[in-house]
Amino acid sequence: MTHSRMNPDRLCRPSGYAHALRAGDIYFLSGQVALDADRNLVGPGDVAVQTRKCLDNLSVLLDELGLTWGDVAKLSMFLTDMSGIGKVRRVRGELFAAEGIEPPAITTVGVTALAVEGALIEIEAIAATQAARLAFPGD
16 A cells, blocks of 8 residues: 655654655544744643644644544544643643534553653544544444
8 A cells, every 4th residue: 555645844844754644544643742843842841832732733734634623533642741631631622622523532641751852742643534434333
């Protein structure tokens, strides 16, 4: 299977990976930390601000792929301090409420460190086009 990769100019240049990879009708969005396009950390010490920036970066990827948050099937979140989970949930909840959709499947993991110094959270996503979705009984 041929994979398509994408690295939009609106995000910082990745080093040795793709921001997004398409495999058939499934899209894998690499973990996003709170970096701006110039690789500056946004919101040092503030997990809510960093969460918002991670989600904004994922929004850029979704937009570039012609997808929406409604196409996201799975989010994986990695936190360096689990005491911030309430703030993360609030910010994430605001996003999905604004989109008018229910959140996807979510996994949250506590980690000791992330690849970017000062990053408190990293969020990755898996999205699928309508063609790739399987219906649950009763849907």
